[in-house]
Amino acid sequence: VIKIGAILSNSSAAIIYNSQTSQEQHARLGYSEIRSRCISNGFDVDVFKPDSNARIRLFQELGLPKTAVVVGLIGRFHPQKDHRSFLRAASIVNSSFPDVHFVMVGNGVTADNVISTLIVSDDLRCRLHFLGERSDISSLNATFDVACSSSAWGEGFGNTIGEAMSCGVPCVVTDVGDSARIVGDTGLVVQPGSPCDLAEALKKLIALGTGGRKTLGISARQRVIENFSLLKIVNEYQQFYDRFNLNKRVS
Numbered sequence: 001v002i003k004i005g006a007i008l009s010n011s012s013a014a015i016i017y018n019s020q021t022s023q024e025q026h027a028r029l030g031y032s033e034i035r036s037r038c039i040s041n042g043f044d045v046d047v048f049k050p051d052s053n054a055r056i057r058l059f060q061e062l063g064l065p066k067t068a069v070v071v072g073l074i075g076r077f078h079p080q081k082d083h084r085s086f087l088r089a090a091s092i093v094n095s096s097f098p099d100v101h102f103v104m105v106g107n108g109v110t111a112d113n114v115i116s117t118l119i120v121s122d123d124l125r126c127r128l129h130f131l132g133e134r135s136d137i138s139s140l141n142a143t144f145d146v147a148c149s150s151s152a153w154g155e156g157f158g159n160t161i162g163e164a165m166s167c168g169v170p171c172v173v174t175d176v177g178d179s180a181r182i183v184g185d186t187g188l189v190v191q192p193g194s195p196c197d198l199a200e201a202l203k204k205l206i207a208l209g210t211g212g213r214k215t216l217g218i219s220a221r222q223r224v225i226e227n228f229s230l231l232k233i234v235n236e237y238q239q240f241y242d243r244f245n246l247n248k249r250v251s
Contacts, residue, residue, distance in 0.1 A: 002029060003029075003030075005031065006026075006029055006030035006031050007030075009026075009030075009031040009032040010032045012032065012035070013035070013244060014035040014036070014037070014240065014244050015031065015032065015035060015036040015037070016036070016037055016038075016039050016237075016240065017036065017037070017038045017039075017156075018038070018039065018040060018041050018156060018157045019038065019040070019156040019157040019177055019178040020038050020178055020181065021155075021156060021177045021178050022038075022156045022157075022177075023036060023038045035244060037240055039233060039236045039237060039240065040157055040178070040182075040227070040228055040233060041157050041159055041162065041228065041233065042228055042229060042230040042231075042232065042233030042234065043159075043162050043163060043166045043224055043228055043229060043230060044230045045166050045221070045224060045225055045229050045230070047138050048138045048141060048162075048163045048166035048167050048224075049138075049142070049166065049167060049168070049221075050142055050167055050168040050217075050221070051138075051139060051142035051167070052142075054136075054138075054139035054140070054142040054143050055142060055143040057139070057143075058070075058103075058139070058140065058143040059143070062101070062103075062129050064101055065099075067099055068099055068100070068101045069097065069099055069100045069101070069145045069146075069206055070100075070101050070102075070103055070143055070144050070145050070146075071090070071093070071100055071101070071102050071103070071144065071145065071146045071147075071148055071202060071206075072102075072103045072104075072105070072140065072141070072143070072144035072146070072147050072148065072164070072169075073086055073102070073103070073104050073105070073147070073148045073149070073150060074104075074105045074106055074137065074140070074141070074147075074160045074163075074164075075105075075106045075109075075149070075151070075160060076106040076107040076108055076109070077106060077107065077108030077109045077110075077113050077114060078108075079152070080151055080152060080153055080154045080155075081106070081150065081151055081152075082150045082151055082152040082174075082192065082193065083104070083109070083114050083117060083150070084117045084118055085150050085152070085192075085193060085194070085195045085198060086102075086104075086148060086150040086195075086198070087114070087115075087117070087118045087120065087124075087128075088118065088195035088199075089150070089195040089196075089198035089199035089202060090102045090124060090127070090128070090199075091120070091121065091124050092195065092196065092199035092203075093199050093202050093203055093206070094123065094124050094127055096203060097203065097206050098123075098127075100127065100206060101127050101128075101129060102127055102128050102129065103129045103131065103140070103143075103144070104128070104129065104130050104131065105131045105132070105133075105134050105137070105140055106132070106133060107132070107133045108132070108133075109130050109131065109132055109133075110130050110132055111128070111130045114128075114130060115128075137163065138163070138167065141163050141164045141166075141167040141169060142167045142168075142169075144164060144167075144169045145169070145205075145206070145210075145213055146169065146170060146171070146172060146202060146205045146206065146213065147160070147161070147164030147165075147169045147170070147171045147172075148171065148172045148173070148198070148202065149161050149171065149172075149173040149174060149179060150174055150192075150198060151173075151174055151176050151177075151179070151192065152174070152176070152192045152193050153176055153192065154176070154177075155176045155177030155178070155179060156177045156178065157177065157178050157182070158173070158177060158178070158179050158182060161173055161179055161182050161183065162182055162224055162228050164220075165182070165183070165186065165187075165217075165220035165221060165223060165224045166220075166221055166224040166225075166228075167217075167221070168214070168217035168218060168220065168221045169217050169220065170186060170187045170205055170213055170216040170217050170220055171183050171186075171187035171188075171220065172187060172188045172189075172190065172198065172201040172202050172205060173187060173188075173189055173190075174189070174190055174191065174192040174193075174198070175189050175190065175191055175192065176192050182228070183220075184223055185219075186216055186217075186219045186220035186223050187205075187216070187220065188201040188204060188205065189201075
């Protein structure tokens with residue numbers, strides 16, 4: 001299918017990728033570059049926004065102490081998301097910051113599924129919270145002090161990263177897909193499959209304290225507003241359609 005797509009790409013009106021990584025990968029596979037363009041995914045910054053009330057609700061739901069620092073990871077239970085490395089990193093972080101709680105959200109993200117991938121100490125187990133699939137993603141993001149993407153491979157444009165940043169949350173991400181480009185200088189980037197590096201990056205953001213993380217989170221949200229807001233992305237699509245008269249083709 002990929003090879004056929006490469007051949008057909010030469011007769012396409014235009015090709016749009018949502019990540020630079022995908023654009024580069026497809027070019028290497030022989031896809032036409034003449035009319036290709038990378039247009040990132042967009043985020044509704046009026047939905048994904050800071051919300052102190054959301055934090056209060058989640059703390060009540062999970063019975064967290066007011067002093068807790070929350071590290072969140074949103075992603076389905078799949079080897080690609082590398083929950084194994086995240087748990088190993090959590091174990092390292094827990095030894096230095098026992099007041100940190102780790103909240104994991106996503107399809108199949110249950111205690112039975114995730115903990116079965118790694119032996120977890122009783123001390124860490126009480127700091128882990130598995131919420132499974134949820135529909136209140138914007139609210140959950142707003143409760144995090146630090147958001148994490150531990151993916152090992154396969155990411156194009158990581159929506160969960162942009163959503164967390166839009167909520168004013170600094171991120172620690174692995175260098176897969178466009179994750180590093182999304183974060184820019186508002187978070188930290190580590191190599192995939194390295195729990196120790198992931199743990200050190202998480203510890204750096206935790207050590208910044210509430211004020212330091214808030215400052216970084218403000219920069220993260222501003223980066224989304226300037227580069228990945230829904231309005232900006234819609235305008236980019238419109239300009240691209242106008243450039244190649246795609247509106248006439250569609251009608």
